[in-house]
Amino acid sequence: MSTRRLILATALGTLAAPALAQQRIPVEVWRDPSCGCCAGWVAHLRAEGFAVTDSVVRAVGPYREVLGTPPDLLSCHAARVAGLGLEGHVPAFAIRRLLAERPAGVAGLSVPGMPIGTPGMEVPGREPEVYEVVAWRRDGTHAPWLRMRGALPV
Numbered sequence: 001m002s003t004r005r006l007i008l009a010t011a012l013g014t015l016a017a018p019a020l021a022q023q024r025i026p027v028e029v030w031r032d033p034s035c036g037c038c039a040g041w042v043a044h045l046r047a048e049g050f051a052v053t054d055s056v057v058r059a060v061g062p063y064r065e066v067l068g069t070p071p072d073l074l075s076c077h078a079a080r081v082a083g084l085g086l087e088g089h090v091p092a093f094a095i096r097r098l099l100a101e102r103p104a105g106v107a108g109l110s111v112p113g114m115p116i117g118t119p120g121m122e123v124p125g126r127e128p129e130v131y132e133v134v135a136w137r138r139d140g141t142h143a144p145w146l147r148m149r150g151a152l153p154v
Contacts, residue, residue, distance in 0.1 A: 024051040025099065027086070030063040031056060031077035038077040040120030041089050044151070048092035050081075070140045073110035084108050085136070089118035091151040094133045106135045109145065117150045130154055 027045055031038035033056045042054045057063070063078045067085030075088025082099055085108025098109055110133070114121050117128020128150035135145035147154045 024049055025081060025095075026051045026053065027079055027081045027095075028053045029055060029077060029079040030060050032060060033058075035076050037089070037114065037120045040122070041077065041118075042120075044119035045092055045095075050092065050095075068107050068136070068138050068140075069110065070136050070142055073112045073134055073136060073142060075110065075112055075114060086110070088112060089114065089120050090133060091119050091148060093151060093153060094146050094148065097146065098135075103135060103145075105137045106145075107138045108136050110134045110136060110142070111148075118148075119151050122150075 027050045029038070029042055029052055031054070039054075042052050045052050060078050064074070064087070067078060067080060067087075069078060069085055069087050073087055077088065079086035081095055084098060084106070086095065087108065087110035089111045090109045094109055098106070111118055111131060112134060115129040115131040116123050116126055118131065122128070130147060130149045132144040133146040133148055134142050136142035
């Protein structure tokens, strides 16, 4: 590669870096120090291009209260993206759809429990389960929003 091309490539890369960084959607995660599957979910989000702040905390409950997560939708970790709550192993696909559609009244998404095959809950040799991503509202009501298998919609 010529010196001129190297300088041009470096300059273009430097100019493009801020624009690419701005495209990374920030996600705040709060998880228990003893949970291994949560780290797998964080890795899934990072691999999908999200900018994740991963906070290991003594208690996730206070963060869930701030997010307004209904008690019957709890899983193993909590998160926030663009002011919306996330609970459990919500796939990147569902998060992107939530941010693109912004359904009226929806305060967050949850994957209750820990279905096999969700991001972070993959088990070698086991087929991913079909599961529901549930949307909740501030008043605590909720309904199935998206049907998934693994990290993809069904």
